[in-house]
Amino acid sequence: MSIGVFDSGVGGLTVHHKLVERFPAADFIYLADQANTPYGGRVGEEIVDLTRAGCERLFDAGCDLVVLACNTAAGIALRRLQQTWLPDWRWRHGRQVNILGIIVPTIEAATGLPWEHEAERRGEKVEKLDVLGVFSTPATAASRVYEIEIDKRRQDVAVFSEACPTLAGLIEGGAGPEELARVVEGHVRALTARIGRPPDRAILGCTHYEIVAGMFRAALPPGAPLIHQPDATADALARYLERHPEYDAGRSGQRLFLTTGRPGAQHSLVETFWGGPLNFEPA
Ligand code: DGL
Numbered sequence: 001m002s003i004g005v006f007d008s009g010v011g012g013l014t015v016h017h018k019l020v021e022r023f024p025a026a027d028f029i030y031l032a033d034q035a036n037t038p039y040g041g042r043v044g045e046e047i048v049d050l051t052r053a054g055c056e057r058l059f060d061a062g063c064d065l066v067v068l069a070c071n072t073a074a075g076i077a078l079r080r081l082q083q084t085w086l087p088d089w090r091w092r093h094g095r096q097v098n099i100l101g102i103i104v105p106t107i108e109a110a111t112g113l114p115w116e117h118e119a120e121r122r123g124e125k126v127e128k129l130d131v132l133g134v135f136s137t138p139a140t141a142a143s144r145v146y147e148i149e150i151d152k153r154r155q156d157v158a159v160f161s162e163a164c165p166t167l168a169g170l171i172e173g174g175a176g177p178e179e180l181a182r183v184v185e186g187h188v189r190a191l192t193a194r195i196g197r198p199p200d201r202a203i204l205g206c207t208h209y210e211i212v213a214g215m216f217r218a219a220l221p222p223g224a225p226l227i228h229q230p231d232a233t234a235d236a237l238a239r240y241l242e243r244h245p246e247y248d249a250g251r252s253g254q255r256l257f258l259t260t261g262r263p264g265a266q267h268s269l270v271e272t273f274w275g276g277p278l279n280f281e282p283a
Contacts, residue, residue: 002239002256003249004025004058004066006051009037009172009268012069015102016228017274019067019237020255029061031283034261038168039072039215040137047139051077052085052124057258057283059097065247066099066254067237070227071205072137074101075145079124096246100205103145105236106229110146110203111154118152128158133191133199135216136206138163146205162191168208174267181215188219203227204239211273238279258283 003023005016009032016030033039036050051073058066078101090096104115109133111117134146141163150159170180183223192198198221204210207229217226241247248252259280265271266278 001064001133001248001250002029002254003066004055004061005030005069006033006054006058006066006073007070007207008033008039008072009168009194009208010266011168011206011211013270013274014207014210015067015069015230015233016120018234022234023249025251027146027252027254028165028260029058029063030059031255032257032259032280034172034259036260037172038137039070040139041165041166042139044076044139046056047072047179048077048080052081055081055099059095064097065110065146066097068099068101069207069233069234071102071140071207074103074145075140095132100237100240102233103149105144106203106205106227107149107153107226108236109232111150111157119155128156130157131195131199132157132159132160133189133195133202134161134205135164135202135209135281136161137168138165140205146203151241160191160195162187164206168206171208171211171269174269180212184212184215185219188216199224201225202228204229211269257281
């Protein structure tokens with residue numbers, strides 16, 4: 001089988017890149033839903049429907065395991081799909097397919113705790129010592145998934161989200177570095193003003209933003225750690241495959257790139273990040 005990697009567009013390539021590095025012999029199929037990108041300004045039901053369609057396309061292509069390399073899809077749709085659609089799909093097709101998200105590994109990396117760990121609440125007030133900024137799409141920020149799930153595990157961490165409504169679309173469209181840096185700086189400034197000081201650490205909570213991680217690093221205080229979703233997801237996938245040897249990740253090193261949008265080469269911002277030409281085939 002192949003491992004499927006799904007995103008609304010090119011952002012998930014940041015995760016895919018790390019997965020390929022970590023599992024060089026495994027077979028991967030990447031699917032970008034560029035006909036419908038960006039997801040971040042869409043309503044929940046649309047995000048669920050589009051994510052379902054993307055997973056189904058990857059299952060049909062032979063992937064038994066799909067990594068949702070998209071915070072918006074994982075945060076809004078994953079639980080819904082796992083509860084209802086996935087069991088039904090398995091039953092109808094007789095295949096033990098599964099979908100893994102990106103938010104659980106990111107929260108594990110941010111809290112330093114396994115997902116199963118929930119903080120004991122003793123009722124006393126816990127001082128918030130660690131200020132964590134999360135930059136994400138409006139849909140992810142509105143879901144408050146990072147605030148809710150981190151607070152369950154680490155009450156000493158104060159989470160502040162900054163919704164960046166245009167950033168994923170600008171990256172997807174290949175905007176120039178000056179425009180991108182201006183937008184990134186504006187969001188770091190806005191979050192800093194809202195908190196009253198810069199965050200101590202930050203999560204780039206949209207996989208597209210990893211492509212401009214250098215711009216976030218330059219705008220944030222020197223030394224403020226960035227929590228990298230690609231690393232956290234690769235670690236989580238390695239642990240998952242170890243626990244589930246029934247998923248065979250393949251051995252031929254296949255790399256297939258599919259898009260629901262316009263097939264062909266990607267723009268230079270993406271290819272620079274990728275380190276070479278990237279040719280997408282029609283999904
Ligand atoms: N890359 C995606 C994420 O991680 C989605 C960006 C978008 O489509 O708005 O949230």
